[in-house]
Amino acid sequence: MSYVIAQSCCNDTSCVFACPVNCIHPTPDEPDFATAEMLYVDPSACVGCGACVTACPVGAIMPVEQLAPRLSAFAELNAAFYREPRDRPPLAPVVPAPVAVTGRFDVAIVGSGPAAMYAADEVLLQPGARVTVYERLAQPYGLARYGVAPDHRETRAITALFDRIAADPRFRLRTGVEVGRDLTHEELVRRYDAVIYAVGAATDRRLGVPGESLTGCVPATDFVAWYNGHPDAAGVRHDLSGDRAVVVGNGNVAIDVARILTADPRSLAATSVAPAALAALRASRIEEVVLLARRGPEHSAFTVPALIDLIATPGLQVVVDGELAGTDGVGADPFAAAHKLRLLRDLAPASSPRDGRRRVVLRYGAAPRRILGEDRVTGVACGEQVIDCGLVLTAIGYRGVPVPGLPFDEATGTVPHERGRVAPGVYVAGWIERGPRGFLGTNRTCSRETVRRLLEDIGAGLIATHAEPGQRLRVGVLPRM
Numbered sequence: 001m002s003y004v005i006a007q008s009c010c011n012d013t014s015c016v017f018a019c020p021v022n023c024i025h026p027t028p029d030e031p032d033f034a035t036a037e038m039l040y041v042d043p044s045a046c047v048g049c050g051a052c053v054t055a056c057p058v059g060a061i062m063p064v065e066q067l068a069p070r071l072s073a074f075a076e077l078n079a080a081f082y083r084e085p086r087d088r089p090p091l092a093p094v095v096p097a098p099v100a101v102t103g104r105f106d107v108a109i110v111g112s113g114p115a116a117m118y119a120a121d122e123v124l125l126q127p128g129a130r131v132t133v134y135e136r137l138a139q140p141y142g143l144a145r146y147g148v149a150p151d152h153r154e155t156r157a158i159t160a161l162f163d164r165i166a167a168d169p170r171f172r173l174r175t176g177v178e179v180g181r182d183l184t185h186e187e188l189v190r191r192y193d194a195v196i197y198a199v200g201a202a203t204d205r206r207l208g209v210p211g212e213s214l215t216g217c218v219p220a221t222d223f224v225a226w227y228n229g230h231p232d233a234a235g236v237r238h239d240l241s242g243d244r245a246v247v248v249g250n251g252n253v254a255i256d257v258a259r260i261l262t263a264d265p266r267s268l269a270a271t272s273v274a275p276a277a278l279a280a281l282r283a284s285r286i287e288e289v290v291l292l293a294r295r296g297p298e299h300s301a302f303t304v305p306a307l308i309d310l311i312a313t314p315g316l317q318v319v320v321d322g323e324l325a326g327t328d329g330v331g332a333d334p335f336a337a338a339h340k341l342r343l344l345r346d347l348a349p350a351s352s353p354r355d356g357r358r359r360v361v362l363r364y365g366a367a368p369r370r371i372l373g374e375d376r377v378t379g380v381a382c383g384e385q386v387i388d389c390g391l392v393l394t395a396i397g398y399r400g401v402p403v404p405g406l407p408f409d410e411a412t413g414t415v416p417h418e419r420g421r422v423a424p425g426v427y428v429a430g431w432i433e434r435g436p437r438g439f440l441g442t443n444r445t446c447s448r449e450t451v452r453r454l455l456e457d458i459g460a461g462l463i464a465t466h467a468e469p470g471q472r473l474r475v476g477v478l479p480r481m
Helices: 014-018 051-055 073-080 114-123 142-146 158-166 185-191 220-227 252-262 275-283 304-311 334-345 442-459
Strands: 003-005 061-063 099-102 105-110 129-135 171-175 194-197 217-219 244-248 288-293 316-321 358-364 370-373 377-382 385-388 391-394 421-423 426-428 474-477
Touching: 003 073, 014 051, 051 061, 073 304, 073 334, 099 442, 105 114, 105 185, 114 129, 114 142, 114 158, 114 194, 114 442, 142 158, 158 171, 185 194, 194 442, 217 220, 220 252, 220 275, 220 391, 244 252, 244 385, 252 288, 252 304, 252 358, 304 316, 304 334, 377 391, 421 442, 426 442
Parallel strands: 105 129, 105 194, 129 171, 194 426, 217 391, 244 288, 244 391, 288 358, 316 358
Antiparallel strands: 003 061, 099 474, 370 377, 377 385, 421 426
């Protein structure tokens, strides 16, 4: 019995190192790992031991024989990845052992999302380390809690991994504390041997077109916060009384909001969707959601799993408006791009008759020039074409915001750094370090590099630690288990 990786792959890579026959790729040492949308199991090499299933934090790995019909496309997807031979050793290369620090030291981590929790996990590998995590909200885990769609239960299960990290007696979580308001950067630097900022990308990118400030034109990040019950969205209302909504963008967030808007509310009732949002979705009159993409389908920003998930949504008709002939896979992950095109070619064109179901239209080559309306949104102008709608959601990416006390690059929305180090004793990890790209599990690799740099700085004497007398920090190599 062989296994496949399916829709909720988070690129955590725990499965890679659990596999005894090195049949899960790309591995972190391979060139295409940084740009891969997901990982893949080689069906011809898999021995069916199930070690990867146990290691996966989001339940993304399952026996190919047990795939539900809506997930059957993943069997071909995993197999197709290996049609081109890959050079690989019998076993995946072992991650280099982290530097070992003898003696006590204290690290503060600002933020509690995936990058923060992975960083805490890496720091706590050191026996003398203690970690204090500062979180602005009352609940931890950031986008893992408030950014994942409520019907993606498997992906949300990654919080169980974070709970295990937080159970370490040397871990302390302080919620309801905002650095820059309740506590300054300077105070953190004085109190702790090192500070890691893992604050993510807290705002959205703007369209920059006339009419964007009209009522009914909403950043998709705000809409996601609303249906996930984010405290900042408490009391917010969205008008779902029109029959059409437009989503500007075609990444995974755009796909998520389109799916939630068109899903049968009964299918959401058993999820973690916010009660106020569920009530609004039950009363919603939206029958069609149009996703606008500036470029062609070969540049689609959503992942293959997100597209498969959308197509498989019960009671939903997914159609394509755009030229598909003659396009090839391009971009950072050509394999995934080519597979998306194959899936898109199997969809009906936008000109096909409505079949009575709710509908999502993937419209390509359509950049919004103006949001129409006087007091509130009535449509979107794309060149000479006008799309009537009562709701516009802009989903063109997240963006980092300046961190008090740290330098900031306005062009990239990140904190300038060198391998995660801003200055000796001050570090960044996650989206505030690399920008809003990658997946939940991608933060493991990035946080590991940041923590390694922190430990190297201790070893080089660049950090003035607060170690107690007789606890001078010494650096060696942590023995491999």
